[in-house]
Amino acid sequence: MNYSDSERLNYWLNKAKRNSSSFWTAVTSRTRKTSEKSMVEKSSLRRMIRHSISFDLRLSNRLWSTTRRSLNHEDTLNNYGGSSATRHQHPLTTKFRCAQILMPARIPSEILGLIFLYATEEHKAGGHYSFPAVSQVSRSWRAASLSISTLWNNITLDCQQPAFKSKSYSSIVELLVRRTCGAPLNVSIKLLLPIKLVALDVLLGTSDRWEVASIELSPESVTSFSAIRDRLSSLRRLELMLIGRPVTNKKQYDVFERAPRLQEALIQVSG
Incomplete structure (x- = not known):
């Protein structure tokens, strides 16, 4: 059976909730009895903690993989300096990075130029075209506008x-x-x-x-x-x-x- 990325993401999120709930229930229960148990029980508790940490790491990697496919921005992250260390981050961090990439300030100057020209043509058609003001908005907009002679x-x-x-x-x-x-x-x-x-x-x-x-x-x-x-x-x-x-x-x-x-x-x- 084939599952969509969103279904796989929900599956792993729910599994993480169940695992977290059962783990901390077990930790609370065993902590009460720690003073009465032997060193064997303490060792068992440490193994449980290590197992949970290992599971969380695997879960994080799964969530990253699913989220990356859903956003379809792996190549974009790589192009904007995403190293192997920065790519293995929390999914919310990844989503924030992707949102940053799509901010207007990050739009390439070539795309900005096309937008400026389109707006200029609209003003010409309406007969209200005036001196372009886009060069006074920001440094990147100024660089983009000055590179377009027809503006x-x-x-x-x-x-x-x-x-x-x-x-x-x-x-x-x-x-x-x-x-x-x-x-x-x-x-x-x-x-x-x-x-x-x-x-x-x-x-x-x-x-x-x-x-x-x-x-x-x-x-x-x-x-x-x-x-x-x-x-x-x-x-x-x-x-x-x-x-x-x-x-x-x-x-x-x-x-x-x-x-x-x-x-x-x-x-x-x-x-």
């Missing part, structure tokens, strides 16, 4: 907002560009006035790496994009929103004319 390749620049005009934001853009390590970029730019910004210059300087670009501009601000002319070699998707008076000179938009890999373009005009 930093979404850069937004709204030139109408005061925060984006500050020098500190230009430093942020430069930092994001460095962390992408040459990966394709997804950029979102809103520029309705022809103003000079360091952050904009930094971002326009990476136009040959733009894969997705969402640009909102006016006829007056088109000239600010002259630096990207003939430098859209990686662009696959373009979302262009033109805001302001009707376009009279279409030539001023020729900065987007050469994009050899362009697959999708969405152009909206709002007067």
Whole structure:
């Protein structure tokens, strides 16, 4: 008859209870009579104690073997430094060690990276993606996030907002560009006035790496994009929103004319 691991575990636990109960009953009974018995009885008592200790050791090994099969973590323990001395421990200790291995802090950086990317994609789909904060949680999370270049390749620049005009934001853009390590970029730019910004210059300087670009501009601000002319070699998707008076000179938009890999373009005009 075949028994499951849980049934074998329950069997040995119950046997341990019965053995412990009968042993201590016998010890109590014999202790009362020790003063009246001969040295032979004392020797018999010592043999009983040694037998019980030996049984407990065998029982412990059985419990360890059954628990290990139930948890199916023998290889994991070995991989995390489980020596022969540490493996032969109490089953509860073993279960605690296994729980430690599965703690979030012990998740490999590669798995953490996949989780971060999945969460990032969800934010992108909802249109609420912002600067990643996972690098500020812990040392291990920071190491994992910095190793993933595509986690930093979404850069937004709204030139109408005061925060984006500050020098500190230009430093942020430069930092994001460095962390992408040459990966394709997804950029979102809103520029309705022809103003000079360091952050904009930094971002326009990476136009040959733009894969997705969402640009909102006016006829007056088109000239600010002259630096990207003939430098859209990686662009696959373009979302262009033109805001302001009707376009009279279409030539001023020729900065987007050469994009050899362009697959999708969405152009909206709002007067």
